[in-house]
Amino acid sequence: MSEGNASPPVLELRNVSKTYQIKQGMFGERKPLKAVNDVSLSLQRGDVLGLVGESGCGKSTLAKILLGLEAPTSGEVLVDGEPIGAQNRRLLARRIQPIFQDPYSSLNPRKSIRDIISLPLRVHGIGDSASQDKAVREILDVVGLPSRVMNSYPSQMSGGQRQRVAIARALIMKPEVVVCDEPTSALDVSVQSQILNLLGELRREFGLTYLFISHNLAVVEHLATRVAVMYLGRIVEEAPVGALFDEPRHPYTEALLASVLTPEPDLGVPDTHLGATYPNPIEPPTGCHFHPRCARVMERCKGVAPQITCDGEHSVECHLYGRESGQAVA
Numbered sequence: 001m002s003e004g005n006a007s008p009p010v011l012e013l014r015n016v017s018k019t020y021q022i023k024q025g026m027f028g029e030r031k032p033l034k035a036v037n038d039v040s041l042s043l044q045r046g047d048v049l050g051l052v053g054e055s056g057c058g059k060s061t062l063a064k065i066l067l068g069l070e071a072p073t074s075g076e077v078l079v080d081g082e083p084i085g086a087q088n089r090r091l092l093a094r095r096i097q098p099i100f101q102d103p104y105s106s107l108n109p110r111k112s113i114r115d116i117i118s119l120p121l122r123v124h125g126i127g128d129s130a131s132q133d134k135a136v137r138e139i140l141d142v143v144g145l146p147s148r149v150m151n152s153y154p155s156q157m158s159g160g161q162r163q164r165v166a167i168a169r170a171l172i173m174k175p176e177v178v179v180c181d182e183p184t185s186a187l188d189v190s191v192q193s194q195i196l197n198l199l200g201e202l203r204r205e206f207g208l209t210y211l212f213i214s215h216n217l218a219v220v221e222h223l224a225t226r227v228a229v230m231y232l233g234r235i236v237e238e239a240p241v242g243a244l245f246d247e248p249r250h251p252y253t254e255a256l257l258a259s260v261l262t263p264e265p266d267l268g269v270p271d272t273h274l275g276a277t278y279p280n281p282i283e284p285p286t287g288c289h290f291h292p293r294c295a296r297v298m299e300r301c302k303g304v305a306p307q308i309t310c311d312g313e314h315s316v317e318c319h320l321y322g323r324e325s326g327q328a329v330a
Protein backbone atom coordinates (compact mmCIF):
# COMPACT_ATOMS: atom_id res chain seq x y z
CA MET A 1 0.00 0.00 0.00
CA SER A 2 1.29 3.43 -0.81
CA GLU A 3 1.84 5.94 1.96
CA GLY A 4 2.15 9.71 1.99
CA ASN A 5 0.11 12.33 0.28
CA ALA A 6 -1.10 10.04 -2.46
CA SER A 7 -2.98 7.71 -0.10
CA PRO A 8 -6.64 8.47 0.52
CA PRO A 9 -7.71 9.81 3.91
CA VAL A 10 -8.16 7.07 6.48
CA LEU A 11 -11.60 8.50 7.18
CA GLU A 12 -13.67 10.88 5.13
CA LEU A 13 -17.13 12.43 5.23
CA ARG A 14 -18.57 13.68 1.96
CA ASN A 15 -21.55 16.01 2.13
CA VAL A 16 -22.90 14.23 5.17
CA SER A 17 -26.18 15.38 6.71
CA LYS A 18 -28.22 14.00 9.56
CA THR A 19 -31.75 15.23 10.05
CA TYR A 20 -33.85 14.22 13.03
CA GLN A 21 -37.61 14.61 12.92
CA ILE A 22 -38.65 16.29 16.16
CA LYS A 23 -42.18 16.14 17.50
CA GLN A 24 -43.43 19.54 18.51
CA GLY A 25 -46.56 21.04 19.95
CA MET A 26 -49.62 19.27 21.23
CA PHE A 27 -50.58 17.91 17.83
CA GLY A 28 -47.16 16.35 17.55
CA GLU A 29 -46.26 17.84 14.21
CA ARG A 30 -42.81 16.77 13.15
CA LYS A 31 -40.19 19.32 12.34
CA PRO A 32 -36.79 18.61 10.82
CA LEU A 33 -33.72 19.30 12.93
CA LYS A 34 -30.51 19.33 10.92
CA ALA A 35 -28.01 18.09 13.50
CA VAL A 36 -25.32 17.76 10.82
CA ASN A 37 -25.75 19.87 7.72
CA ASP A 38 -23.76 18.96 4.60
CA VAL A 39 -20.39 18.37 6.23
CA SER A 40 -17.27 17.28 4.38
CA LEU A 41 -14.21 16.40 6.44
CA SER A 42 -11.20 14.22 6.01
CA LEU A 43 -8.81 12.64 8.46
CA GLN A 44 -5.33 11.86 7.19
CA ARG A 45 -3.36 9.10 8.89
CA GLY A 46 -1.58 10.52 11.95
CA ASP A 47 -3.81 13.60 12.09
CA VAL A 48 -5.42 14.78 15.28
CA LEU A 49 -8.45 16.66 14.12
CA GLY A 50 -9.94 18.76 16.89
CA LEU A 51 -13.68 19.31 16.45
CA VAL A 52 -14.88 22.26 18.49
CA GLY A 53 -18.19 23.99 19.05
CA GLU A 54 -20.82 24.74 21.66
CA SER A 55 -23.08 22.11 23.12
CA GLY A 56 -25.79 21.08 20.66
CA CYS A 57 -23.91 22.02 17.48
CA GLY A 58 -23.78 18.42 16.23
CA LYS A 59 -20.37 17.12 17.34
CA SER A 60 -21.60 13.87 18.87
CA THR A 61 -23.92 13.19 15.95
CA LEU A 62 -20.95 13.56 13.62
CA ALA A 63 -18.91 11.21 15.82
CA LYS A 64 -21.68 8.60 15.81
CA ILE A 65 -21.85 8.74 12.02
CA LEU A 66 -18.09 8.21 11.79
CA LEU A 67 -18.35 5.28 14.19
CA GLY A 68 -21.16 3.72 12.18
CA LEU A 69 -23.54 4.09 15.15
CA GLU A 70 -25.86 6.41 13.21
CA ALA A 71 -26.58 6.30 9.50
CA PRO A 72 -26.37 9.65 7.73
CA THR A 73 -29.58 10.96 6.14
CA SER A 74 -27.51 11.76 3.07
CA GLY A 75 -23.87 11.79 2.06
CA GLU A 76 -21.11 9.25 2.28
CA VAL A 77 -18.59 7.95 4.81
CA LEU A 78 -15.41 6.54 3.31
CA VAL A 79 -12.66 4.49 4.95
CA ASP A 80 -9.41 4.42 2.99
CA GLY A 81 -11.35 5.82 0.08
CA GLU A 82 -14.00 3.05 0.15
CA PRO A 83 -17.61 3.93 0.93
CA ILE A 84 -18.87 2.06 3.97
CA GLY A 85 -22.14 0.22 3.84
CA ALA A 86 -24.02 -2.18 6.08
CA GLN A 87 -21.81 -5.14 5.12
CA ASN A 88 -18.52 -3.63 6.30
CA ARG A 89 -19.75 -1.97 9.51
CA ARG A 90 -18.21 -4.79 11.52
CA LEU A 91 -14.83 -4.22 9.94
CA LEU A 92 -15.24 -0.53 10.60
CA ALA A 93 -15.85 -1.23 14.28
CA ARG A 94 -12.45 -2.94 14.53
CA ARG A 95 -10.58 -0.08 12.97
CA ILE A 96 -12.34 2.87 14.55
CA GLN A 97 -12.90 2.89 18.30
CA PRO A 98 -14.67 5.40 20.51
CA ILE A 99 -13.82 7.00 23.84
CA PHE A 100 -16.86 8.80 25.23
CA GLN A 101 -17.21 11.67 27.63
CA ASP A 102 -18.63 10.02 30.65
CA PRO A 103 -16.74 7.00 31.95
CA TYR A 104 -19.47 6.61 34.60
CA SER A 105 -22.15 5.73 32.11
CA SER A 106 -20.05 4.18 29.34
CA LEU A 107 -18.67 1.43 31.61
CA ASN A 108 -21.06 -1.30 32.72
CA PRO A 109 -21.08 -1.05 36.55
CA ARG A 110 -21.78 -4.77 36.99
CA LYS A 111 -18.80 -5.96 34.98
CA SER A 112 -15.24 -6.29 36.23
CA ILE A 113 -12.52 -4.26 34.57
CA ARG A 114 -11.24 -7.50 33.00
CA ASP A 115 -14.65 -8.12 31.39
CA ILE A 116 -15.05 -4.50 30.28
CA ILE A 117 -11.68 -4.27 28.57
CA SER A 118 -11.79 -7.72 26.99
CA LEU A 119 -15.33 -7.30 25.65
CA PRO A 120 -14.26 -6.14 22.16
CA LEU A 121 -11.95 -9.18 21.88
CA ARG A 122 -14.79 -11.49 22.86
CA VAL A 123 -17.26 -9.80 20.52
CA HIS A 124 -14.88 -10.23 17.61
CA GLY A 125 -13.83 -13.74 18.72
CA ILE A 126 -10.16 -12.87 19.10
CA GLY A 127 -8.03 -15.34 21.13
CA ASP A 128 -8.89 -17.63 24.06
CA SER A 129 -9.46 -16.46 27.61
CA ALA A 130 -5.79 -16.84 28.61
CA SER A 131 -4.57 -14.70 25.71
CA GLN A 132 -7.38 -12.20 26.34
CA ASP A 133 -6.22 -11.90 29.97
CA LYS A 134 -2.68 -11.33 28.80
CA ALA A 135 -3.84 -8.66 26.36
CA VAL A 136 -5.82 -6.94 29.15
CA ARG A 137 -2.76 -6.92 31.43
CA GLU A 138 -0.61 -5.45 28.67
CA ILE A 139 -3.05 -2.73 27.75
CA LEU A 140 -3.57 -1.80 31.43
CA ASP A 141 0.16 -1.24 31.64
CA VAL A 142 0.03 0.93 28.51
CA VAL A 143 -2.63 3.21 30.04
CA GLY A 144 -0.81 3.36 33.39
CA LEU A 145 -3.01 1.12 35.54
CA PRO A 146 -1.75 -1.79 37.68
CA SER A 147 -2.90 -5.24 36.55
CA ARG A 148 -4.57 -5.88 39.92
CA VAL A 149 -7.45 -3.57 38.88
CA MET A 150 -8.61 -6.37 36.56
CA ASN A 151 -10.79 -7.70 39.33
CA SER A 152 -12.15 -4.31 40.36
CA TYR A 153 -15.44 -2.74 39.34
CA PRO A 154 -15.96 0.77 37.89
CA SER A 155 -17.47 2.05 41.17
CA GLN A 156 -14.19 1.28 42.95
CA MET A 157 -12.22 3.60 40.67
CA SER A 158 -11.77 7.34 40.33
CA GLY A 159 -13.00 9.27 37.29
CA GLY A 160 -9.50 9.45 35.83
CA GLN A 161 -8.92 5.71 36.34
CA ARG A 162 -12.25 4.96 34.70
CA GLN A 163 -11.31 7.03 31.68
CA ARG A 164 -8.04 5.05 31.50
CA VAL A 165 -10.14 1.88 31.45
CA ALA A 166 -12.24 3.33 28.61
CA ILE A 167 -9.04 4.16 26.71
CA ALA A 168 -7.71 0.63 27.32
CA ARG A 169 -10.94 -0.84 25.99
CA ALA A 170 -10.67 1.31 22.87
CA LEU A 171 -7.02 0.41 22.26
CA ILE A 172 -7.22 -3.33 22.83
CA MET A 173 -8.54 -3.73 19.29
CA LYS A 174 -5.44 -1.96 17.95
CA PRO A 175 -7.59 0.53 16.07
CA GLU A 176 -6.22 2.97 13.54
CA VAL A 177 -8.59 5.76 14.43
CA VAL A 178 -9.87 6.75 17.86
CA VAL A 179 -12.89 9.01 18.08
CA CYS A 180 -12.70 10.84 21.42
CA ASP A 181 -15.97 12.58 22.25
CA GLU A 182 -15.26 15.06 25.07
CA PRO A 183 -13.03 12.48 26.79
CA THR A 184 -11.99 14.83 29.58
CA SER A 185 -15.07 16.99 30.07
CA ALA A 186 -16.36 14.99 33.04
CA LEU A 187 -12.99 15.01 34.82
CA ASP A 188 -11.34 17.34 37.33
CA VAL A 189 -8.99 19.82 35.73
CA SER A 190 -5.86 18.17 37.18
CA VAL A 191 -6.92 14.77 35.88
CA GLN A 192 -7.88 16.23 32.49
CA SER A 193 -4.30 17.10 31.67
CA GLN A 194 -3.07 13.63 32.69
CA ILE A 195 -5.55 12.03 30.30
CA LEU A 196 -4.66 14.48 27.52
CA ASN A 197 -0.97 13.69 28.02
CA LEU A 198 -1.72 9.97 27.93
CA LEU A 199 -3.67 10.33 24.67
CA GLY A 200 -0.73 12.28 23.21
CA GLU A 201 1.78 9.57 24.25
CA LEU A 202 -0.43 6.79 22.89
CA ARG A 203 -0.73 8.58 19.60
CA ARG A 204 3.06 8.71 19.22
CA GLU A 205 3.55 5.15 20.41
CA PHE A 206 0.88 3.53 18.23
CA GLY A 207 0.70 5.96 15.33
CA LEU A 208 -2.97 6.65 16.06
CA THR A 209 -5.24 9.03 14.23
CA TYR A 210 -7.69 10.94 16.41
CA LEU A 211 -10.88 12.83 15.98
CA PHE A 212 -10.85 14.79 19.20
CA ILE A 213 -14.10 16.50 20.15
CA SER A 214 -14.41 19.25 22.74
CA HIS A 215 -16.61 22.24 23.46
CA ASN A 216 -13.46 23.96 24.72
CA LEU A 217 -10.95 25.22 22.18
CA ALA A 218 -8.21 25.32 24.82
CA VAL A 219 -8.45 21.56 25.34
CA VAL A 220 -7.62 20.75 21.72
CA GLU A 221 -4.77 23.25 21.35
CA HIS A 222 -1.93 20.99 22.45
CA LEU A 223 -3.12 17.74 20.92
CA ALA A 224 -4.67 18.76 17.61
CA THR A 225 -2.82 19.07 14.32
CA ARG A 226 -5.92 20.51 12.63
CA VAL A 227 -9.04 22.12 14.04
CA ALA A 228 -12.57 22.22 12.65
CA VAL A 229 -15.03 24.65 14.22
CA MET A 230 -18.68 23.62 14.12
CA TYR A 231 -21.76 25.81 14.41
CA LEU A 232 -25.34 24.62 14.06
CA GLY A 233 -24.42 21.53 12.09
CA ARG A 234 -21.91 23.22 9.76
CA ILE A 235 -18.12 23.31 9.79
CA VAL A 236 -17.59 27.07 9.64
CA GLU A 237 -13.79 27.08 9.74
CA GLU A 238 -11.05 24.50 9.38
CA ALA A 239 -7.30 25.03 9.53
CA PRO A 240 -4.00 23.67 10.85
CA VAL A 241 -3.93 24.30 14.59
CA GLY A 242 -1.33 27.10 14.45
CA ALA A 243 -3.20 29.03 11.79
CA LEU A 244 -6.50 28.69 13.60
CA PHE A 245 -5.12 30.05 16.86
CA ASP A 246 -2.88 32.71 15.31
CA GLU A 247 -5.10 33.91 12.49
CA PRO A 248 -8.68 32.91 13.17
CA ARG A 249 -10.94 34.04 10.34
CA HIS A 250 -14.50 33.27 11.33
CA PRO A 251 -15.98 35.70 13.88
CA TYR A 252 -17.31 32.65 15.72
CA THR A 253 -13.80 31.22 16.06
CA GLU A 254 -12.67 34.63 17.33
CA ALA A 255 -15.43 34.53 19.96
CA LEU A 256 -14.47 30.99 20.99
CA LEU A 257 -10.85 32.06 21.36
CA ALA A 258 -11.90 35.05 23.44
CA SER A 259 -13.96 32.79 25.68
CA VAL A 260 -10.94 30.56 26.28
CA LEU A 261 -9.26 33.57 27.85
CA THR A 262 -12.10 34.20 30.31
CA PRO A 263 -11.72 32.89 33.88
CA GLU A 264 -14.29 30.14 33.36
CA PRO A 265 -13.74 28.80 29.87
CA ASP A 266 -15.78 25.67 30.52
CA LEU A 267 -18.99 27.64 30.59
CA GLY A 268 -18.94 27.89 26.81
CA VAL A 269 -19.10 31.13 24.91
CA PRO A 270 -20.41 33.86 27.19
CA ASP A 271 -23.50 35.46 25.72
CA THR A 272 -22.10 38.88 26.56
CA HIS A 273 -19.50 38.36 23.85
CA LEU A 274 -22.03 37.30 21.30
CA GLY A 275 -25.09 39.32 22.17
CA ALA A 276 -27.59 36.51 21.66
CA THR A 277 -27.96 32.96 22.84
CA TYR A 278 -27.39 29.79 20.85
CA PRO A 279 -30.19 29.47 18.29
CA ASN A 280 -32.90 26.83 18.25
CA PRO A 281 -31.73 24.30 15.65
CA ILE A 282 -35.32 23.64 14.57
CA GLU A 283 -35.65 27.25 13.48
CA PRO A 284 -32.18 28.29 12.40
CA PRO A 285 -31.57 31.97 11.60
CA THR A 286 -31.83 32.97 7.95
CA GLY A 287 -28.74 33.65 5.86
CA CYS A 288 -25.60 32.91 7.83
CA HIS A 289 -26.76 30.94 10.87
CA PHE A 290 -24.30 32.84 13.02
CA HIS A 291 -25.40 36.36 12.03
CA PRO A 292 -27.57 37.20 15.12
CA ARG A 293 -24.53 36.72 17.36
CA CYS A 294 -21.84 38.00 15.03
CA ALA A 295 -19.72 41.01 15.99
CA ARG A 296 -18.95 41.72 12.33
CA VAL A 297 -22.39 41.17 10.81
CA MET A 298 -23.17 42.80 7.44
CA GLU A 299 -26.51 43.33 5.74
CA ARG A 300 -25.94 40.41 3.37
CA CYS A 301 -25.35 37.95 6.22
CA LYS A 302 -29.04 38.21 7.21
CA GLY A 303 -30.36 36.92 3.93
CA VAL A 304 -27.67 34.98 2.09
CA ALA A 305 -25.92 31.86 3.35
CA PRO A 306 -22.14 32.16 2.85
CA GLN A 307 -20.13 29.70 0.78
CA ILE A 308 -16.94 27.99 1.90
CA THR A 309 -13.80 29.71 0.67
CA CYS A 310 -10.55 27.85 0.80
CA ASP A 311 -7.04 29.29 0.89
CA GLY A 312 -4.50 26.48 1.02
CA GLU A 313 -5.35 24.42 4.07
CA HIS A 314 -7.48 27.12 5.66
CA SER A 315 -11.18 27.15 4.86
CA VAL A 316 -13.88 29.42 6.21
CA GLU A 317 -17.58 29.91 5.57
CA CYS A 318 -18.19 33.61 6.05
CA HIS A 319 -19.16 36.56 3.83
CA LEU A 320 -16.10 38.49 5.02
CA TYR A 321 -13.94 36.16 2.96
CA GLY A 322 -16.07 35.34 -0.04
CA ARG A 323 -15.33 36.57 -3.52
CA GLU A 324 -17.89 39.31 -2.98
CA SER A 325 -16.65 40.16 0.53
CA GLY A 326 -17.73 43.54 1.81
CA GLN A 327 -17.35 45.91 4.70
CA ALA A 328 -18.77 45.13 8.09
CA VAL A 329 -21.57 47.39 9.27
CA ALA A 330 -21.04 48.87 12.70
Ligand SMILES: Nc1ncnc2c1ncn2[C@@H]1O[C@H](COP(=O)(O)OP(=O)(O)O)[C@@H](O)[C@H]1O
Pocket residue numbers: 020021022033034035053054055056057058059060061062281
Ligand atom coordinates in the same frame (compact mmCIF):
# COMPACT_ATOMS: atom_id res chain seq x y z
N1 LIG B 1 -31.37 11.05 18.70
C1 LIG B 1 -31.71 12.34 18.55
N2 LIG B 1 -32.99 12.69 18.28
C2 LIG B 1 -33.35 13.97 18.12
N3 LIG B 1 -32.49 15.02 18.18
C3 LIG B 1 -31.21 14.73 18.45
C4 LIG B 1 -30.75 13.40 18.65
N4 LIG B 1 -29.42 13.43 18.89
C5 LIG B 1 -29.07 14.73 18.86
N5 LIG B 1 -30.14 15.52 18.59
C6 LIG B 1 -30.13 16.99 18.44
O1 LIG B 1 -29.14 17.28 17.46
C7 LIG B 1 -28.41 18.44 17.81
C8 LIG B 1 -26.95 18.10 17.90
O2 LIG B 1 -26.74 17.26 19.03
P1 LIG B 1 -25.31 16.65 19.39
O3 LIG B 1 -24.75 16.00 18.18
O4 LIG B 1 -25.46 15.80 20.60
O5 LIG B 1 -24.47 17.97 19.73
P2 LIG B 1 -23.14 18.15 20.59
O6 LIG B 1 -22.48 16.83 20.74
O7 LIG B 1 -22.33 19.15 19.81
O8 LIG B 1 -23.56 18.73 21.90
C9 LIG B 1 -29.01 18.94 19.12
O9 LIG B 1 -29.95 19.95 18.81
C10 LIG B 1 -29.67 17.71 19.69
O10 LIG B 1 -30.77 18.07 20.49
Ligand SMILES: [Mg+2]
Pocket residue numbers: 059060061181
Ligand atom coordinates in the same frame (compact mmCIF):
# COMPACT_ATOMS: atom_id res chain seq x y z
MG1 LIG C 1 -21.83 15.83 22.48
